[in-house]
Amino acid sequence: MATTTTQPPSNICFFLLLLLLAHFHLGISQLELNYYSKSCPKAEEIIKEQVTQLYNKHGNTAVSWVRNLFHDCVVKSCDASLLLATVSDVVSEQTSDRSFGMRNFKYVNTIKAAVEKECPFTVSCADIVALSARDAIALLGGPSIEMKTGRKDSKESYAMEVEDLIPNHNDSMSSVLSRFQAIGIDVEATVALLGAHSVGRVHCKNLVHRLYPTIDSTLDPAHAEYLRRRCPTPNPDPKAVLYSRNDLKTPMIIDNNYYKNILQHKGLLTVDEELATDPRTASYVQKMANDNEYFNQQFSRAIILLSETNPLTGDEGEIRKDCRYLNAN
């Protein structure tokens, strides 16, 4: 009796030891700086060159690369699942309501093609999502960020889970904070990430509920009048592409002007307004509004956290040839 009761724990210990040794032997795969230094030394340079050329032709591509990082990483992992197109049994995450307004996906293929030309089947689409966001942030006047690489691409799309994982424009701050918390992004980093709303646009569809039938009392009245001119009807024609820019002063620069705006109740989305007034986030908003250097530091830290969400590494996933399709398709 005595031996049978002591046996199982020691077996477990032995098994764990074996597992540990196996890990050391195989090497635990992790993201690292310059992961492609041997396999494709020019990878990061080529990506930066492409991102810069695209930015010079269509400035808003850079804005898209920043939003792409958020929508890719928050859904399971930074694994380029976002880039999969709808074909046969794959439903694209881009078809979700949450992806409304996302644009420029076709230019990701331009970047990938340039990388494939230099090093076929070597650089993942997930790393292209991450590095293009990093380079875009620098082009848009934000901080220069050191970013690790070595992500692999997913073998599936998670279209059905997008709405559960990406917050909606009118979610409560509690729900927003707990979603970010669940992937290891603390409150201060969450406040910093929302600073991405210092660039880009919001379509009337996401604004009219604050303007009609009555103006949301939390919105600055003069700004509400401006937004009513941008969005003249409560039911915007989805094809008319009516929108307002996020930041009227520096619309194409990632800076702390976003925080100044939301403190003046000129935030466009309900979550932007909530960020400025919620007791858990307000003091960080104030600090970021006062100090662009502090915002840059926190934004860098937060982008790194976001970009390292649950990556597929080593033998996991695959390296897609074309970011839109699984290799098997």
Ligand code: HEM
């Ligand atoms: C609570 C979290 C967030 C919510 C609810 C949210 C929601 C939205 C919505 C509704 C839009 C406008 C879409 C449209 O009408 O066209 C938008 C735009 C944008 N978001 Fe967020 N977002 C959040 C966090 C983030 C984060 C963390 C980032 C990046 C770090 C980000 C980057 C962007 C960018 C760059 C745009 C402008 C896109 C463009 O002009 O093409 N957002 N977001």
Ligand SMILES: *[C@@H]1O[C@H](CO)[C@@H](O)[C@H](O)[C@H]1NC(C)=O
């Ligand atoms: C949030 O907005 C959506 C439309 O985008 C609407 O269907 C939903 O009822 C709103 N939720 C809240 C809590 O107001």
